[in-house]
Amino acid sequence: MLLSVNTKSRQAEKKRSERLQSFGLDERGLQDVLFKSLDRLFPDDELLLLMQSRRWQEEPDLMAVDRNGKLYIFELKAGESE
Secondary structure, three states: OEEEEEOOOOEEEEEOOOOHHHHOOOHHHHHHHHHHHHHHHOOOOOEEEEEEOOOOOOOOOEEEEEOOOOEEEEOOOOOOOO
16 A cells, blocks of 8 residues: 655545556566665665575565664565455
């Protein structure tokens, strides 16, 4: 879900979003985009990407650690819903 936030009125509105398929991506494609872009979204001194899952393995999609050693686990789900 996408939200548009007006910081002056402190209100948020739900925005219409696009389906992942409309970008020509599936869940694995989105995972690849995030894996290759996470360093641009979060500098290495804030969040360091540790690993990306391998196909057909029971492991999180992405794992990262912050400067304090706190582990972040990303599990992506690209389901179709309204």
